[in-house]
Amino acid sequence: MADRKFSLVARVSTENPEAIKQALYKLLSEGSIMETEDGFLVKAELKGASARELNRALLSALRRVERKTTLRAEWTSRSTMERFFDYVPKGTRQA
Numbered sequence: 001m002a003d004r005k006f007s008l009v010a011r012v013s014t015e016n017p018e019a020i021k022q023a024l025y026k027l028l029s030e031g032s033i034m035e036t037e038d039g040f041l042v043k044a045e046l047k048g049a050s051a052r053e054l055n056r057a058l059l060s061a062l063r064r065v066e067r068k069t070t071l072r073a074e075w076t077s078r079s080t081m082e083r084f085f086d087y088v089p090k091g092t093r094q095a
Contacts, residue, residue: 010073013039051075
């Protein structure tokens with residue numbers, strides 16, 4: 001399957017913001033990373049086979065740095081938005 005372009009909007013919560021911040025900048029070098037009271041707001045463009053695959057790869061990489069990291073993500077490609085809480089899909093809708 002060919003890689004598709006996805007827009008990511010996510011909230012990342014963690015107990016170790018400095019370590020996660022460094023990891024986010026390495027993983028999403030082209031994205032926007034803003035600090036919030038409980039973590040980070042992330043906006044980025046990524047390419048991959050599916051939103052599920054990209055979400056799993058991102059969360060796995062963050063959890064290698066800090067185990068108690070949580071990810072609430074919305075992945076949009078074409079006109080479809082897929083939402084995830086950590087690894088769990090929470091719904092799909094047409095944008």
